[in-house]
Amino acid sequence: MRRFSTTTIAQARKLRFESLKDIKLRAPILPTHKNFDVSPDHPLWQFFPNGNESLAYRPASELDATSRSWTMSELRHKSFDDLHKLWYVNLKERNILAKEMWLLKSIEQVNMGQYDELDAKLVLNQKRIKQVLLERQTSYERVKTLDTEVKEYLEDFEQQYLNANEQELLEMNDKLVRLQYAIFGIQPTLSDIQEVNEDLVNGIGYVGRLKSQRYVTENPDCGLELPLKGIVEELPFLFKQPSEAVEEVLALREQQTPMLPKPEIFEYLTNVLEDLKASEIEQDQ
Amino acid sequence: MSINHIKRRYQKDLTKLPKIFRNRVVKQNNMFTLPTFENKLPILPKEEYKTMTQTGYTEGDLVYITKGEHKGTISTIFRYSKEYDGLFLSDIIEKKIIPKDQWFDQQDSFLVDYPKLIPADSVKLAAKDKNDKGEDYYIVAEEVVFKGKYYDDRYKKWLPRRFVKHHEHIEVPWPNPPTEPKAGELSTEGETVFEKTWEFQSLSVPPFPSTIVNELRNPYSKHKARVLTELQARRLNKPTMPLSKEQQIYLAKKQQSETEQPTELTEEVQDFIGERIANHLNSITNPHLKAHLDALSKNTINH
Numbered sequence: 406m407r408r409f410s411t412t413t414i415a416q417a418r419k420l421r422f423e424s425l426k427d428i429k430l431r432a433p434i435l436p437t438h439k440n441f442d443v444s445p446d447h448p449l450w451q452f453f454p455n456g457n458e459s460l461a462y463r464p465a466s467e468l469d470a471t472s473r474s475w476t477m478s479e480l481r482h483k484s485f486d487d488l489h490k491l492w493y494v495n496l497k498e499r500n501i502l503a504k505e506m507w508l509l510k511s512i513e514q515v516n517m518g519q520y521d522e523l524d525a526k527l528v529l530n531q532k533r534i535k536q537v538l539l540e541r542q543t544s545y546e547r548v549k550t551l552d553t554e555v556k557e558y559l560e561d562f563e564q565q566y567l568n569a570n571e572q573e574l575l576e577m578n579d580k581l582v583r584l585q586y587a588i589f590g591i592q593p594t595l596s597d598i599q600e601v602n603e604d605l606v607n608g609i610g611y612v613g614r615l616k617s618q619r620y621v622t623e624n625p626d627c628g629l630e631l632p633l634k635g636i637v638e639e640l641p642f643l644f645k646q647p648s649e650a651v652e653e654v655l656a657l658r659e660q661q662t663p664m665l666p667k668p669e670i671f672e673y674l675t676n677v678l679e680d681l682k683a684s685e686i687e688q689d690q
Numbered sequence: 691m692s693i694n695h696i697k698r699r700y701q702k703d704l705t706k707l708p709k710i711f712r713n714r715v716v717k718q719n720n721m722f723t724l725p726t727f728e729n730k731l732p733i734l735p736k737e738e739y740k741t742m743t744q745t746g747y748t749e750g751d752l753v754y755i756t757k758g759e760h761k762g763t764i765s766t767i768f769r770y771s772k773e774y775d776g777l778f779l780s781d782i783i784e785k786k787i788i789p790k791d792q793w794f795d796q797q798d799s800f801l802v803d804y805p806k807l808i809p810a811d812s813v814k815l816a817a818k819d820k821n822d823k824g825e826d827y828y829i830v831a832e833e834v835v836f837k838g839k840y841y842d843d844r845y846k847k848w849l850p851r852r853f854v855k856h857h858e859h860i861e862v863p864w865p866n867p868p869t870e871p872k873a874g875e876l877s878t879e880g881e882t883v884f885e886k887t888w889e890f891q892s893l894s895v896p897p898f899p900s901t902i903v904n905e906l907r908n909p910y911s912k913h914k915a916r917v918l919t920e921l922q923a924r925r926l927n928k929p930t931m932p933l934s935k936e937q938q939i940y941l942a943k944k945q946q947s948e949t950e951q952p953t954e955l956t957e958e959v960q961d962f963i964g965e966r967i968a969n970h971l972n973s974i975t976n977p978h979l980k981a982h983l984d985a986l987s988k989n990t991i992n993h
Contacts, residue, residue: 472874475883484887485898498876539906541890541897548893555893590894604894 451497452504462505465519474529480537488534495527495534502527555588559611566615567622585612595644596682601674606636609674613639617654620647627651635664636673644681705735724787731774731809739772743850746834747815750865753777754830757812764816764828768805777813778805817862831855831862846871 422428434440445457453459480488502524506517562584569577585591589608592598598605613633621629629651633639638657641650665673704712712732742748751767765779786804788797815831835858836850844867854860873879890897908914918926933941955963974980 469874469876471872472877473871475878479883482884482886482888487887535906538898538902542903542906544890545893545897551893586892588893590892602894 454501462508468519468523474526477533480533492534495530499527596685601671609639609643613642616642616647636670704733731776733773734775749868752816753813754816756814775810776807782806
């Protein structure tokens with residue numbers, strides 16, 4: 406145990422007041438809430454139902470007893486952003502209720518049935534939101550395993566596209582735009598593409614092959630030798646007319662542009678997409 | 691964790707007790723209550739609570755009592771108690787004693803009329819209709835079956851249509867709800883609820899950012915199939931024992947013999963078999979047998 410040594414205690418000077426009359430005493434400060442100045446924007450007001458204008462707690466009669474929880478079928482219609490917002494709305498309301506219940510417990514209020522019931526409804530909402538999101542994730546993961554089915558569908562579509570006459574081609578092109586998004590996640594407008602991934606590379610390859618084959622069978626004198634070599638030659642077919650794309654590919658071949666090695670494909674695509682976005686912004690201005 | 695969850699841990703939960711102990715605890719609880727207010731029906735656990743589509747009736751429906759003191763009477767349901775799986779009917783009341791300190795305003799007697807709790811198994815759904823002459827008559831359904839669904843605007847939810855079992859041309863419509871469902875402070879407007887903001891459109895776009903998956907699923911769950919590390923796999927599997935030279939030679943020979951499996955007879959083997967058969971036939975001395983074999987050799991088998 407640590408103590409003061411005897412010498413320090415002996416040397417310590419005693420506190421002395423020379424004249425007690427000179428000391429001026431102020432009025433004692435009473436402990437009331439009026440002595441505290443709380444900002445009306447203080448973040449802790451979020452724990453109260455009506456912000457800084459609310460009472461310490463709501464009586465049970467003022468609680469919402471009539472509304473019900475969201476059902477699973479209702480939540481299944483909602484986007485992730487909506488569900489995310491709803492989750493936090495629930496959380497905030499549950500925090501307010503929890504604060505009120507702790508307060509009631511401290512003043513020994515026994516009957517908290519209505520607070521409990523409302524809280525149970527909010528908990529059910531949160532559980533259901535989680536369940537809906539999990540359902541979506543599982544379906545997404547299962548769909549990812551359907552490789553053979555997707556491959557068969559793409560082969561079928563390729564045959565239909567190549568054999569379509571000119572009247573059907575317009576319809577098929579619309580269908581191709583939808584297919585690009587449905588299977589490869591390629592947005593109709595390129596500037597909307599957020600992420601470069603393997604699906605995007607596969608999609609560009611598929612679309613490039615399809616359109617180039619169709620063009621070469623229609624115009625055998627165009628001088629383009631198939632197959633296309635790599636992503637640099639396939640990309641123009643995605644966002645240009647086939648005739649323009651063929652000219653670009655022929656120009657690339659004249660310059661003898663080498664084929665991109667695999668590790669550099671992602672970097673090349675991100676650069677191209679960024680350039681596209683920048684040029685779009687310039688055009689808008 | 692909310693106060694609700696914490697509180698429930700220390701609450702006495704009758705439903706967690708085995709059934710034989712439940713009655714004893716109910717008796718203990720009723721020891722100090724007035725005799726007319728004690729609960730005779732057992733409290734059900736939460737999992738056994740029934741909804742209106744499970745019981746087949748709801749508040750406002752007519753029921754026919756099949757057992758007990760009030761057997762044979764038809765009355766409307768005033769309230770259904772899911773905790774006891776019992777019904778309070780509007781006409782079936784009993785007298786209860788209330789001590790003076792619990793009297794409400796304008797009460798002038800110890801005896802008060804109080805609705806009687808009737809167990810659900812002693813009640814059948816009834817319905818009222820009019821015949822061709824315009825006279826009222828009742829039907830009682832032994833059992834109810836549900837078919838199809840429709841959106842009931844009175845209840846603001848989808849409800850199944852109910853019919854009398856084995857007489858499925860008789861539909862018993864749901865009654866009007868005792869109070870209309872009202873929107874509360876926390877309610878969302880119907881239009882906003884039914885607005886569709888999500889659709890599964892692309893196979894390669896995940897439904898939400900991938901960082902959230904671990905918040906929805908427990909990555910450390912013991913029920914999750916995990917991949918063993920090499921060290922764990924080595925610990926779990928017994929090691930392969932070294933073989934002696936003799937064993938190695940034996941196994942090598944065995945493997946070789948297994949791999950050599952001739953499918954067709956070679957010429958050498960065919961000659962060998964032919965020679966053995968010829969020798970055997972030449973060694974036969976019995977004339978009868980020889981004659982028989984000669985006859986056999988001339989015979990060609992036609993399939």
